[in-house]
Amino acid sequence: xxxxxxxxxxxxxxxxxxxxxxxxxxxxxxxxxxxxxxxxxxxxxxxxxxxxxxxxxxxxxxxxxxxxxxxxxxxxxxxxxxxxxxxxxxxxxxxxxxxxxxxxxxxxxxxxxxxxxxxxxxxxxxxxxxxxxxxxxxxxxxxxxxxxxxxxxxxxxxxxxxxxxxxxxxxxxxxxxxxxxxxxxxxxxxxxxxxxxxxxxxxxxxxxxxxxxxxxxxxxxxxxxxxxxxxxxxxxxxxxxxxxxxxxxxxxxxxxxxxxxxxxxxxxxxxxxxxxxxxxxxxxxxxxxxxxxxxxxxxxxxxxxxxxxxxxxxxx
Amino acid sequence: xxxxxxxxxxxxxxxxxxxxxxxxxxxxxxxxxxxxxxxxxxxxxxxxxxxxxxxxxxxxxxxxxxxxxxxxxxxxxxxxxxxxxxxxxxxxxxxxxxxxxxxxxxxxxxxxxxxxxxxxxxxxxxxxxxxxxxxxxxxxxxxxxxxxxxxxxxxxxxxxxxxxxxxxxxxxxxxxxxxxxxxxxxxxxxxxxxxxxxxxxxxxxxxxxxxxxxxxxxxxxxxxxxxxxxxxxxxxxxxxxxxxxxxxxxxxxxxxxxxxxxxxxxxxxxxxxxxxxxxxxxxxxxxxxxxxxxxxx
Numbered sequence: 001x002x003x004x005x006x007x008x009x010x011x012x013x014x015x016x017x018x019x020x021x022x023x024x025x026x027x028x029x030x031x032x033x034x035x036x037x038x039x040x041x042x043x044x045x046x047x048x049x050x051x052x053x054x055x056x057x058x059x060x061x062x063x064x065x066x067x068x069x070x071x072x073x074x075x076x077x078x079x080x081x082x083x084x085x086x087x088x089x090x091x092x093x094x095x096x097x098x099x100x101x102x103x104x105x106x107x108x109x110x111x112x113x114x115x116x117x118x119x120x121x122x123x124x125x126x127x128x129x130x131x132x133x134x135x136x137x138x139x140x141x142x143x144x145x146x147x148x149x150x151x152x153x154x155x156x157x158x159x160x161x162x163x164x165x166x167x168x169x170x171x172x173x174x175x176x177x178x179x180x181x182x183x184x185x186x187x188x189x190x191x192x193x194x195x196x197x198x199x200x201x202x203x204x205x206x207x208x209x210x211x212x213x214x215x216x217x218x219x220x221x222x223x224x225x226x227x228x229x230x231x232x233x234x235x236x237x238x239x240x241x242x243x244x245x246x247x248x249x250x251x252x253x254x255x256x257x258x259x260x261x262x263x264x265x266x267x268x269x270x271x272x273x274x275x276x277x278x279x280x281x282x283x284x285x286x287x288x289x290x291x292x293x294x295x296x297x298x299x300x301x302x303x304x305x306x307x308x309x310x311x312x313x314x315x316x
Numbered sequence: 317x318x319x320x321x322x323x324x325x326x327x328x329x330x331x332x333x334x335x336x337x338x339x340x341x342x343x344x345x346x347x348x349x350x351x352x353x354x355x356x357x358x359x360x361x362x363x364x365x366x367x368x369x370x371x372x373x374x375x376x377x378x379x380x381x382x383x384x385x386x387x388x389x390x391x392x393x394x395x396x397x398x399x400x401x402x403x404x405x406x407x408x409x410x411x412x413x414x415x416x417x418x419x420x421x422x423x424x425x426x427x428x429x430x431x432x433x434x435x436x437x438x439x440x441x442x443x444x445x446x447x448x449x450x451x452x453x454x455x456x457x458x459x460x461x462x463x464x465x466x467x468x469x470x471x472x473x474x475x476x477x478x479x480x481x482x483x484x485x486x487x488x489x490x491x492x493x494x495x496x497x498x499x500x501x502x503x504x505x506x507x508x509x510x511x512x513x514x515x516x517x518x519x520x521x522x523x524x525x526x527x528x529x530x531x532x533x534x535x536x537x538x539x540x541x542x543x544x545x546x547x548x549x550x551x552x553x554x555x556x557x558x559x560x561x562x563x564x565x566x567x568x569x570x571x572x573x574x575x576x577x578x579x580x581x582x583x584x585x586x587x588x589x590x591x592x593x594x595x596x597x598x599x600x601x602x603x604x605x606x607x608x609x610x611x612x613x
Contacts, residue, residue, distance in 0.1 A: 014447060015447065015450055015451050015454065018447055018448055018450075018451035019451045019454050019455075021451075022451055026463065026464075029467055135347065138347070138592065138595050138596060138599065139588070139592055142543075142588055142591035142592040142595050143584075143588050143591075144543055144546055144587050144588065144591070145547075146547055146550055146566075147546075147550075147566060147583075147587065147588070150566070150569070150570060150573065150581075150584070151581065151584065153573060154573050154577050154580065158573055158574050158577070250453065250454065250455070250456040250457065251456070251457075253456045253459075254456035254457055254458040254459065257456065257458055257459065258458060258547060261551065262570075272459065272462070273462075273551065276462060276463070276466045276553070279466070284466070285463075287459065288455060288459055288460070288463055291455065291456055291459055292451075292454040292455045295456070296454050
């Protein structure tokens with residue numbers, strides 16, 4: 001276990017370094033590079049720029065600059081926003097929870113219903129329900145998320161008038177019920193994407209398990225079908241899904257971004273779009289790095305959980 | 317599934333005999349046929365449709381502003397300026413489909429080159445390349461796409477390049493894995509033993525055996541490229557008006573959601589149709605070309 005742990009964490013550290021290098025490269029691609037804040041200020045002379053550049057250490061060799069930048073990153077100094085001079089990390093963390101709430105609630109729905117649909121598809125393979133679920137999942141993956149959001153707003157906000165079309169709270173009365181009412185639509189839209197993937201992987205995993213010998217043994221020794229399915233098959237079929245959940249994280253995060261922009265949900269996606277609009281590059285780059293870190297850590301946790309749940313993979 | 321033959325056991329099978337069952341499987345795949353039909357109809361409609369319509373894409377018909385679909389001279393209705401929605405959809409389709417295909421081509425070529433190099437030469441450089449692929453995959457694709465799109469001046473060419481730049485990684489992964497295992501196989505070792513050059517071995521011996529997964533991945537990449545383009549354009553970072561694209565037609569549809577909902581609904585249906593078509597097609601191709609599924613049918 002210790003060796004597996006060390007190897008896996010080592011891999012993550014290598015990835016972390018590579019991710020930070022990509023982030024650094026992107027930062028230098030921005031117009032004006034790290035200097036853009038000053039370069040875009042009107043009336044800035046080239047001489048002053050050169051002076052600032054020297055003061056910021058931008059005339060040093062790139063590897064040195066990278067190490068300096070990465071060191072600041074590690075110490076939590078992610079630069080300041082152009083818009084209000086707030087530290088980038090603080091801004092991101094203040095928007096993090098809204099995104100996590102959206103992702104968490106829709107993942108919960110997707111896992112519950114996706115598991116159910118996937119298991120049903122596996123045990124009644126090639127039935128009409130299975131075909132419908134497969135086709136439904138494919139269409140779910142094909143619908144543009146933002147457009148689905150617009151359609152939901154049209155149906156439930158404009159036409160029926162049941163639910164609010166955006167934001168997190170109605171101005172004036174901020175109650176939990178009000179929050180839930182605002183959460184329903186974005187959560188459903190994000191669930192559409194997640195449930196499609198989850199149910200398909202669940203079906204494949206379940207099919208894999210129910211063709212195993214120990215399932216036949218369990219049936220042969222006279223256990224009820226339901227007991228075998230739930231206690232023997234489902235439990236084992238859920239194991240690899242831990243990894244799938246980790247691998248789905250970038251898609252889920254991307255989906256949350258899209259959903260937030262349609263529903264003006266005040267999370268990281270909304271912040272990202274606002275920052276791009278203002279050319280607030282420190283925040284944009286910070287969000288890019290932060291989301292990659294989130295994915296990296298999510299995958300690491302998923303792998304570690306999987307190795308605890310299924311000791312076989314540690315040995316391979 | 318666990319009883320499946322070892323990976324790629326049928327890949328180097330005799331070329332001719334093995335292709336026909338694949339074709340037959342593909343033709344029998346109803347969803348794939350539906351997808352293919354949808355794509356062909358869309359492509360043909362976008363190519364010749366605009367010539368058949370009495371309305372131009374920028375023709376302003378002020379007497380029929382906000383005409384709902386099917387309720388007037390304009391078949392699918394008109395927008396706030398009285399422009400014909402159907403003609404604009406078809407012209408937008410030309411742009412969106414072109415971006416989808418071009419981005420697929422670019423990203424596939426790039427992904428194949430990276431995957432081929434990493435899988436063939438392996439070693440330190442190969443590992444480094446693949447770890448780089450892993451690192452790029454850590455960034456959510458949409459974040460990467462929008463960041464790059466915000467850095468360049470938007471246009472058809474730049475958006476194609478950016479979409480390609482953010483979607484080559486999966487092809488590279490697939491190719492690398494396959495090449496690495498194919499390299500150890502007898503036919504590759506034999507070819508190496510009779511002294512063919514590395515390039516010959518890579519392009520003439522190994523690559524043809526990886527075509528099936530590449531074709532599948534490429535088809536699915538078109539679907540994703542269309543989605544990515546439409547989202548970037550919807551947000552205003554993709555293709556700019558007056559050039560219509562499926563995404564930017566939805567751009568200001570949100571403000572007319574109450575008064576003219578069809579402006580938002582119709583383009584979305586077309587995008588969904590196109591993307592579903594490519595996804596069904598890719599799925600059918602995977603079923604038809606993956607010999608491992610033979611045992612189960």
